[in-house]
Amino acid sequence: MRVQDVLKRKGHDVVTISPAASVGDLLKLLNEHRIGSVVVMDGDRMVGIVSERDILSRLAASDDDDIRTVPVHEVMSQTRVCSLDDDTAELAAVMTEFRVRHLPVVDADGRLLAIVSIGDVVKARLDTLTDERDHLINYVQQEPPVGRVVSQD
Numbered sequence: 001m002r003v004q005d006v007l008k009r010k011g012h013d014v015v016t017i018s019p020a021a022s023v024g025d026l027l028k029l030l031n032e033h034r035i036g037s038v039v040v041m042d043g044d045r046m047v048g049i050v051s052e053r054d055i056l057s058r059l060a061a062s063d064d065d066d067i068r069t070v071p072v073h074e075v076m077s078q079t080r081v082c083s084l085d086d087d088t089a090e091l092a093a094v095m096t097e098f099r100v101r102h103l104p105v106v107d108a109d110g111r112l113l114a115i116v117s118i119g120d121v122v123k124a125r126l127d128t129l130t131d132e133r134d135h136l137i138n139y140v141q142q143e144p145p146v147g148r149v150v151s152q153d
């Protein structure tokens with residue numbers, strides 16, 4: 001299954017934030033949309049991604065009494081991206097290897113189209129496996145073709 005197939009079911013909505021916005025604003029977005037990451041956009045250009053893990057890492061390494069006032073660009077990380085034609089099995093391997101849970105989907109010019117999560121990828125893989133299982137069950141359970149038996153005596 002390809003990323004474009006996942007997006008047909010999921011949709012192309014992406015929550016974004018400015019690099020100058022505060023972590024407090026970011027926290028509100030994460031909570032409001034019940035998501036784990038937000039793509040950081042400087043105008044039309046994607047400049048990074050910020051996730052719950054980025055916030056926790058900064059909080060653990062910081063003496064800031066209130067991380068909510070810190071600008072997003074100070075906690076964001078660079079992101080790997082994927083394309084509409086990428087295979088979900090390959091994405092699962094990339095996400096596991098690099099320990100990322102969200103990948104922005106971009107076109108050939110690097111423009112943001114959507115975002116996929118590890119949950120989206122796992123669901124796509126499960127759907128594929130379920131379809132294959134159902135196909136095999138139907139194949140095994142079908143009646144043999146009726147015809148004459150030819151004996152070679």
